[in-house]
Amino acid sequence: xxxxxxxxxxxxxxxxxIEVRIxxxxxxxxxxxxxxxxxxxxxxxxxxxxRVVMSVVPVEGGALPTVSVKTAEPVPKELxxxxxxxxxxxxxxxxxEIGEVVAEWNGIKIxxxxxx
Amino acid sequence: MFPEIPMLxxxxxxxxxxxxxxxxxxxxxxxxxxxxxxxxxxYLGGILPQCIHPGFGLHYFREELTGPEFAxxxxxxxxxxxxxxxxxxxxxxxxxxxxxxxxxxFTSPSGAYQAWAKxxxxxxxxxxxxxxxxxIVGDRVAGVYTAGEAQTLMDIYGIMPGREVVIxxxxxxxxxxxxxxxxxxxxxxxxxxxxxxxxxLARNVMILRDFDIPLYLSHKVVEVRGRGRVERVKVVKxxxxxxxxxxxxxxxxxxxxxxxxxxxxxxxxxTAIGVEIDPSTGGPVVNDxxxxxxxxxxxxxxxxxxNDLVDYVAEQGELAAEGAKEFIENGxxxxxxxxxxxxxxxxxxxxxxxxxxxxxxxLYLRVARPMEDIELRIPEVGKRVKLSLATPAEMxxxxxxxxxxRNAEKLxxxxxxx
Numbered sequence: 001x002x003x004x005x006x007x008x009x010x011x012x013x014x015x016x017x018i019e020v021r022i023x024x025x026x027x028x029x030x031x032x033x034x035x036x037x038x039x040x041x042x043x044x045x046x047x048x049x050x051r052v053v054m055s056v057v058p059v060e061g062g063a064l065p066t067v068s069v070k071t072a073e074p075v076p077k078e079l080x081x082x083x084x085x086x087x088x089x090x091x092x093x094x095x096x097e098i099g100e101v102v103a104e105w106n107g108i109k110i111x112x113x114x115x116x
Numbered sequence: 117m118f119p120e121i122p123m124l125x126x127x128x129x130x131x132x133x134x135x136x137x138x139x140x141x142x143x144x145x146x147x148x149x150x151x152x153x154x155x156x157x158x159y160l161g162g163i164l165p166q167c168i169h170p171g172f173g174l175h176y177f178r179e180e181l182t183g184p185e186f187a188x189x190x191x192x193x194x195x196x197x198x199x200x201x202x203x204x205x206x207x208x209x210x211x212x213x214x215x216x217x218x219x220x221x222f223t224s225p226s227g228a229y230q231a232w233a234k235x236x237x238x239x240x241x242x243x244x245x246x247x248x249x250x251x252i253v254g255d256r257v258a259g260v261y262t263a264g265e266a267q268t269l270m271d272i273y274g275i276m277p278g279r280e281v282v283i284x285x286x287x288x289x290x291x292x293x294x295x296x297x298x299x300x301x302x303x304x305x306x307x308x309x310x311x312x313x314x315x316x317l318a319r320n321v322m323i324l325r326d327f328d329i330p331l332y333l334s335h336k337v338v339e340v341r342g343r344g345r346v347e348r349v350k351v352v353k354x355x356x357x358x359x360x361x362x363x364x365x366x367x368x369x370x371x372x373x374x375x376x377x378x379x380x381x382x383x384x385x386x387t388a389i390g391v392e393i394d395p396s397t398g399g400p401v402v403n404d405x406x407x408x409x410x411x412x413x414x415x416x417x418x419x420x421x422x423n424d425l426v427d428y429v430a431e432q433g434e435l436a437a438e439g440a441k442e443f444i445e446n447g448x449x450x451x452x453x454x455x456x457x458x459x460x461x462x463x464x465x466x467x468x469x470x471x472x473x474x475x476x477x478x479l480y481l482r483v484a485r486p487m488e489d490i491e492l493r494i495p496e497v498g499k500r501v502k503l504s505l506a507t508p509a510e511m512x513x514x515x516x517x518x519x520x521x522r523n524a525e526k527l528x529x530x531x532x533x534x
Contacts, residue, residue, distance in 0.1 A: 013510075054170070056270070066273065098185065
């Protein structure tokens with residue numbers, strides 16, 4: 001079975017319309033890209049989309065009630081709801097330094113992007 | 117002048133502690149000026165601390181940061197340099213007694229103060245357009261927020277504003293809030309866009325696909341109904357002239373309506389002292405030091421014009437500080453003559469408006485309609501810059517060298533096909 005994905009490339013502001021065709025889990029064609037980086041991105045987006053995830057976590061004793069956090073690396077898209085559930089269960093105590101690893105989930109570091 | 121109010125003295129008072137104001141205060145201090153920074157929030161950074169997504173600082177720091185990270189770098193520098201600042205400080209009024217005598221009257225938790233300064237840098241940002249402004253009628257119910265209000269609630273205070281959400285506006289801010297709501301488990305029932313195309317960058321439009329959020333192009337929200345809280349919103353289709361199409365109405369059930377319909381520069385305190393406003397930017401008319409029509413009053417960031425990159429905002433703050441330094445040292449911004457910059461074909465807005473021709477300058481502009489394979493031209497001086505694409509959503513920034521424009525009487529900027 002062939003599946004066709006259409007993306008507007010986000011690698012640079014040109015915004016090429018790229019098509020990726022996949023048959024039985026294998027990439028059989030990429031069209032519409034104007035550079036190798038765009039091609040690489042589109043294939044990755046079709047076969048294994050990942051996102052850096054941001055959220056906030058409650059913190060006790062800080063100047064603000066939350067600290068913002070991000071994953072240190074992109075997370076597979078289908079795992080994001082599970083990660084959000086994990087983050088929803090977190091509670092931190094001040095002091096938290098910006099850049100500090102405040103938790104780890106499935107080997108992925110959760111980093112504070114705001115101090116408290 | 118106000119004997120009952122304690123008096124403070126500075127070279128320059130910066131109003132607004134966001135990226136423009138922090139960059140201005142840092143630069144002013146580096147230039148040896150005695151500076152006070154005021155912000156009405158309880159924390160520095162302006163809107164950045166609530167913008168927890170990445171995409172900030174690629175130009176300025178050459179790395180991709182989140183909003184809080186970008187703000188923290190400037191705040192750190194501010195503290196290292198010993199810049200005096202006050203948070204929870206609300207500016208009541210600016211008074212302009214003479215070119216080198218200005219007063220900023222503000223209140224703070226420790227009382228009211230009058231801060232005298234030779235120059236003022238106004239960096240108070242913008243406000244969001246609200247529901248009434250875009251013609252939404254109906255019940256006055258809880259659950260109607262601007263995108264920024266919802267973002268403050270969620271990402272500063274950790275409060276969820278609602279569970280079933282309709283978002284008005286598919287610009288970057290609206291899309292980013294759609295993602296925040298979806299990530300936090302809310303149901304984003306629709307994003308409603310007036311124009312026939314999405315307003316945001318491609319990487320943010322992708323959010324709709326990521327979370328299966330329906331986008332209604334050429335539609336608008338016209339009415340909100342509910343008892344106490346939003347219960348449903350009425351959506352109608354519009355034609356190519358943005359007129360409502362009769363009979364196309366439908367209702368969406370939701371408990372929350374988020375308005376993300378654009379920003380307007382905050383200029384009230386400037387118009388009160390006679391600063392001339394450019395109707396196309398909504399911000400002041402400025403020269404190439406970002407000085408307004410009132411000598412010694414400078415403006416930077418979204419109070420000048422709506423920027424899309426924080427990097428440009430910080431750049432404007434630094435430029436305004438350099439202007440303040442020159443103003444204080446020379447008793448004014450000097451120029452042999454001012455060259456007026458005018459909008460030509462397909463230019464919707466631009467700043468600065470007057471150039472001295474004595475220093476290099478960045479022109480910031482937006483086009484009126486999307487165009488591919490284009491050239492930015494200034495016919496008077498034979499300047500041509502090739503661009504692959506320009507859309508109204510994206511600001512263009514072009515550098516002009518002093519010697520390129522020095523001998524011109526005026527400049528007309530146009531964006532036309534090659």
